[in-house]
Amino acid sequence: MKDFRIPKHLVVILEGESLLNEASSLVLYRFAVAAMLAGEVSLGQASVSFLFAAVGGTLIGYILGRIAMWVFTHLEDTLLDILVSFLASFAAYLAAEQVHASGVLAAVTCGLVLGQQQHVAFTARTRLEMNAVWGFVEFVLTALVFVLIGLQLRGILERLEHYDPWHLAGLGLAVSAALIISRFVWVFPALRLPRAMSRRLRERDPMPPWSHATVLSWAGMRGVVSLAAALALPANFPGRDIILFLAFCALLATLVLQGTTPGPLIRRLGLSEPSGEAANPAVTPQAIDARSEATVAAMTAVTEQMDSLSPEQAAAAEDLLRELRQRAKRIDQLSQEAETGAQRLAARLGLRLTAIEAARAKLLADHRDELEADELAALVSELDLEEQQIRVALGER
Template sequence: MRRRIDDPLTENTVSLVTPFAAYLGAEALHGSGVLAVVVAGLVVARAAPLIVSSTTRLQGQAVWQMIAYLLECVVFALIGLQLRQILAGLHGHSAAELTLYAGAVTFTLIVVRVLWVFPTAYLPRLLFPGIRARDPFPPWQAPAIVSWAGLRGVVSLAAALAIPLTAGAGPFPERNLILFLTFTVIVATLVLQGLTLPWVSRRLRIAGMDDDLPWLEQATAEHTTARLALMRLDQMAAKGALPADVEQRLRRDLEERARKAHAMLGPGADDEHLPELVEGAVTAAASYSEARRELLRLEREEAVRMWRRGEIGDEALQALQRRLDLEEQQIL
């Protein structure tokens, strides 16, 4: 359906309806609505880069960020409002028993995650040379920090709240206990693992590793795609398919993108294997970003002054602000 829609508002409306359709369809088949929504999200996310337009994507990102934030607030508010009722339904369990259960479940989740992450990080590379060639063995610190970053949150709460109130003729057995344990596990992991995660990261000496890799990957993609587009532009120009002024404008924009990415990647950007991130490249990227943001700020201020003086109207101001906002989002 989304492949055949060419209207951002309609397509994003469909994207909002999709989770409900997946949930209701799975429930009608006596399946897990929560898992169906997760699978639907994975499938759509895999296909979205090929079927979603740029306008739809920009609009959808803003919409879904707001919705995700509101849903997280609503889910935590629901569990907070139900906590008194849940505790009242645990009259058959003592405080010591509940504490033991909560500690055992939390400890089990943390240990099982550690035992799962390390084999999944190294075993496929040991068994399959192709995977090992594309993605070499990571340092042990990487799976270690992933193991410790197993914080529980809204997904766990949503799964627990999806448990039906009744099972057959009677209430669902130990539903209040399941909700209580889910809530305590979330609080325990957020407090224990969440607050200690920066300390663990510093101790493992991998602080900043996650910040550098996306930056390097984005610069690599910018450089590669710009060079490919320049090659295609040369072919189009050789056939005389473009006016000279159009070709020059397109070439200027693509060459600027390629030069910027090349400066960030360093002199070895043309090699098959990218060099290590060097201090000079980081400094150049930071200087460029800082200077460009300052220029964008001046442009915005001048546009607002022109609008206040009545030299431009509301629509012109909004169009210019949107262009400047999009340009700022592209700064690495």
Template sequence: MTHAFLTFLLVLSVLAASATLARRLQLAPAIVFLLVGGALAFTPGFPPIEMKPEGVLLLVLPPLIYSAGVSMSWREFKFNLRPIAMLAIGCVIFTTCAVAVAVHFALGLSWSVGFLLGAIVSPPDVVAPLAIARRIGLPHRILVVLEGEGLANDATALILYRFAVMAVSTGAFSLSTATGTFAAIVVCEILFGVAVGWLSLRLRQWAHDPRVEITLSLLTPYLAFWVPEHAGGSGVLATVVAGLYVSWNGPLLISAATRLQGIFFWDFATWLIEGVLFLIVGFQTRALVETSKYLHLGTVLSAIAITTAIVIAARFIWVFPGAYLPHLLSKRIRAREERPPWRAIAVVGFTGIRGVVSLAVALALPYTLANGDPFPDRDLILLVSFGVIFITVVGIGGTLPFVSRALGVSEYGNYEARHEREKEIAARRQLVAASRKELNRILKERELPEGLARFLEARHETRVRALPEPPAKEGDFTPATRGAAMVREIIAIERKLLHKLLREGKIADETRRRIERDLDLEEAVVDNREKNSPL
């Protein structure tokens, strides 16, 4: 137990150092985590750290998927459902088949093993592409599509994976049976996810305690995932649906205190899980190299090169017809949506970064078949999966910013961010104007004490003064965030005075905490406005 805890502390230390290094180098954290983990795996004296596939699939995957679902907008998910489904279902199946055909004819692997390998490497990661895409400022709709794809594609891949493992183990496969089972799993998981989301919100309403509510929110993804997974499904789709349900119905049912604390909790939890996962993937490098000694090096390298090339090419082959054919074939789609620019489609095609789920399901492969024979090509599948992950994370993840800038997509994303900021300013002013009308009505209809009336008036005037100025012309505005540095300076002075009063015994610690919380909230508001400003 002590050894495991010390190893955990070591991983956390490496994670913090790697994240700092990534920030200093201005690189995507996933790339640095993977490279640092791989380097440490060969460092003499560094303890071997193994990835437990059941730990990834049953313990850390549910909260990652759920938190992504909660942060996803149901309205935008529904509006972009067609491109999301084309990628999360169509592209995953197409990539699986393409890999199966390539490795069967090029490497001589059996059809069932080829489909198994394809199912493992077909789903892009939900973490790394989005982190890079947000950092380089891709357009909002691309981010929504990528996030929606990352939420749903694991469900498709895991279902295909189960069918493929069954086909390898038994030597039998029925397309009609698999299709019917796939449809039944999708329908049942959607219904179960809605039920779990509804139950979670109702229990949290009854709790009326932020600590209990956050605990219930942590239990929600495990309930949504484990029950369908135990019943033979994937669990991913139910967890996604539960998150989307909470995202759409939660704002009016979750208290402000719970939301403030929950945002911090989930932000830290997802960052910690994602970072540790990519580090652990890197830590597997040494064990995988040891495994490769029992295979012909040329065969391993050829398999990695062919599979990676097919995975990347299949996505490009799929995304362009998938984006343009619906516009050509449907008058309703042409009337509702603009034809997407080819540059944006090319960037979507270039975001096929594979991640920890692919390696986890590869590691979860059984060692033997039902009859006791060794599972065919298990070590080769494992090595190829790791090779595809490494090449796509480092290669595609490292070059995506340059590709995006070269195609001008990041520039459009920055313009879109400025336009969205202008709409945010308009919305803030509209809210304040509406609250002014309601305040006038309340003061007119109710006999309020003079002190309370002055307090409400002063609150409104404070909100008015904090509003950003409307843009003088398109793309030009002077938000209040330009005074953020001065506000922080004033808050810092107040903090020093507050602690001076505490040291002199003029206030109690509890009083200091209450005042300090108000200052923290005010500084958080300033940070939020500055962070979301494109200037």
């Protein structure tokens, strides 16, 4: 979806459901496993337990998130901040599980609190390094789940030898088709019925076209959470091997079929065109306007300090103000030129990347032996940070 300019609210829906739907479904999954092992289930008791698990997990996650934010305000070390972010997540999960609430929802809620408050409590260095550490950990854990299913798959297939291969293939296709079709059956009414029944909702949020519902329905890919849930089944769970096999089939089918076709589908529906430079998050009209306002705020902050500065500091402040005014002028020009200005900004950022690479190569080629290791590392680090700033602005990761 990153390569296509689809309506923003569709992206918000997809991101929100991938976070909350998976968490709530894992709560239902836990009750289903318990009911299967116990052999019976009370609908009323299960409903009350579900509400307690959901509300309790959310509340515990929020409380632990706020406690973690208080701890962050008393820390001044980046590594300790990163460590506390991990401890807070696990503490929220374990605390919720201890009282039989949802640990998954607690961890999700704690993460939402930390993410919402990160710009207040964390330094720029902490945010950069924390994102890098968490991104690496997420990648490792995701890869680990696929490795585990790969290690188990051979044994699973051996234990399923008594099944007819065609029967297994039919089951895999049936489950995959059911997942895809059931999402269409749910998404279309969920989007349209509330608006059809409420005029106020319809006026606030008009009825979406059928193309929007089609894209949302087709984006129902299954991922690592499905595999993790299947792997977490008890070893003595009835039909565990066939469930693991079908989970793998569903993941493979949805990732290959649905994961490789959203682009052609979006173009076919006329919902968007493939992105060029103008779809870059750094060069959209909204981003350019935000840059302009941020630059004005920076000039205002410097101007307010002028009266309290020494002559030397005032001269430096004047130099900075001239630089900021030039930047504001360039941004205004880009905003007025619309698409051409956005492409020009993207081109300028690309050229800055080329200049940074040349500067880094010069330092390493000609000054490696002249400079102390700490001096060289500091200079290269400056270039690295500037490069990362530009790549983030360009939407690269």
